[in-house]
Amino acid sequence: MERIRRGLALCGAVLLACTPAYSAPPRLQRQGAAVRLLVHGHPLLVLGGELGNSSASSAAYMARHWPRLKQMHLNTILAPVSWELIEPREGQFNWSSVDTLLTAARAQHLHLVLLWFGTWKNSMSTYVPAWVKRDQSRFPRAQLPDGRSLDILSALNPAIRDADVRAFTALMAHIRATDQTQNTVLMVQVENEMGMLPVPRDHAPEAERRFHDRVPDELVRMLALDTGGDSYVRRVWQRNGAKRSGNWTQLFGEGDAAAEIFTAWHYARFTEAVAAAGKSAYALPMYVNAALNRPNARPGEYPSGGPVPHLIDVWKAGAPSIDIIAPDIYFRDFIEPASRYHHGNDPLFVPEAGRAGQQDVPANAFYAFGKLDALGFSPFSIESVDDQLRGQLAAAYDTLEQLTPFILASQGLGRMSGFRPRVLEDGTVQDAPVTETIGAFKFTVSFIDTQSPRAQQNTASHGGMIIEAGPEDYIVAGQGMIVTFEPADDAIAQAGIDNVWEGSFDAGGKWVPGRLLNGDQTHQGRHLRLAPGRFQIQRVRLYRYR
Secondary structure, eight states, X not given: OHHHHHHHHHHHHHHHHHSOOOOOOOEEEEETTEEEEXXXXXXXXXXXXXXOTTGGGOHHHHXXXXXXXXXXXXXXXXXXXXXXXXXXXXXBOOOHHHHHHHHHHHHXXXXXXXXXXXXXXXXXXXXXXXXXXXXXXXXXXXXOTTSOEEEEEOTTOHHHHHHHHHHHHHHHHHHHHHHXXXXXXXXXXXXXXXXXXXXXXXXXHHHHHHHTSBOOHHHHHHHHSOOSSOOHHHHHHHHTTOOSSOBHHHHHOSSHHHHHHHHHHHHHHHHHHHHHHHHHHOOOOEEEEEEOOOTTOOBTTBOBTSSOGGGHHHHHHHOTTOOEEEEEOOSSOOHHHHXXXXXXXXXXXXXXXXXXXXXXXXXHHHHHHHTXXXXXXXXXXXXXXXXXXXXXXXXXXXXXXXXXXXXXXHXXXXXXXXXXXXXXXXXXXXXXXXXXXXXXEEEXXXXXXXXXXXXXXXXGGOEEEEEEOSSXXXXXXXXXXXXXXXXXXXXXOXXXXXXXXXXXXXXXXXXXXXXEOOGGGGTTTTOEEEOTTOOEEEEEEEEEEO
């Protein structure tokens, strides 16, 4: 018996030595008013870029892009995983497309956020396998009021939900089996830009029946909670009598509102089933992304029932396993929609921050991280940006990479802010100065450079951030900003520049000073200037005098 025990102990020791050490999956952690992403126990700021929809399906196509993405100072690639590629036959999985992504990302020391293109992608059901597409009796489509079918699988159908759950759970189990020690994969997006088009809700027979069913108690309980915030859905409910039971029209009235809330609830419940099952296999953070609604657009003119701003509370109630509700922002106005997704304790992640070639993308990144405590930022179609614009984004990400330790240390604690002019939907740039108090000083940032011809300035691309590094010490970074300062708590005293250095942080985080700026470079001590067209970092020490 003793010999057997010794033998079993030896076998256990050999197995332990041969088994890779388990690493906890990435997770979210709150710091003050912000939420950070922890990887291997350390916070990580996602400097991301999302691939075009079809790029990741071909290893040969992507081969030349991977090194260029690394050279742009990205640390994370958002890449689709297509259901039709991983389960071409029901119950038979092919992981080659996923494994190729993992291998390529690791070769460049990049992380991945995987985008599950399952039942829906941009509302439509085009990424499902052929065995789903062709079996319309088992997997029915949503329908228009006249009975015509749409290329959108019904969110009310349990067969498609269960098939999606099985495929997604298998994917998460595969990621755990192949990546739990490396943590290459940081998060997973569940579906993509869900919502009904071109009408507010499904009109198939099952949907018609369910629309006249009683509204679920979970949703009514959420509406009855007085959270003190502004809620579109609660206002609609109260306007219709705040009833505690009834069908969708009885609680939310006739018309688009009831139809869209109904749609949102059922998309959220479908997503909850997928996300909860996936997390049971491997508990990575999960998010959904929203195709935003333009002002005055009606449901169906945008993806009705998706996780758009006025339906966030429905999604929170219906899909509690979703950790982040994220906006895809392609509007000229970045500030307003991004701010609506960083409300209260909600973490902000922007997975599609416009197209990577837009000149204002870098300014949006600085604003998202500095002002809104974003845990990640990612423009779309990152591999297709041309050389000139690639250089601009690379320079911005290089600067943000250098500042990452300071950003992570300051998130949620009121020690930094981001600055950029607001751009309205018609392209009007509101480039009036912006004032923020950070620590003991009040900073005013102007976006019009005083030493460059006004007509040659693209002020929509100007912006940056200010980080408090000590009681009188600040880091100012970006481009196209004139920064003045005054004491925040003393109306009589004035603030002056003790010293200001331009420079950079090396790979080890050590400050490497360049010029000591003075004279014309600071307007004789009156301001800091970060010239347009060149991202830079300045470290300034301020003092007070009377």
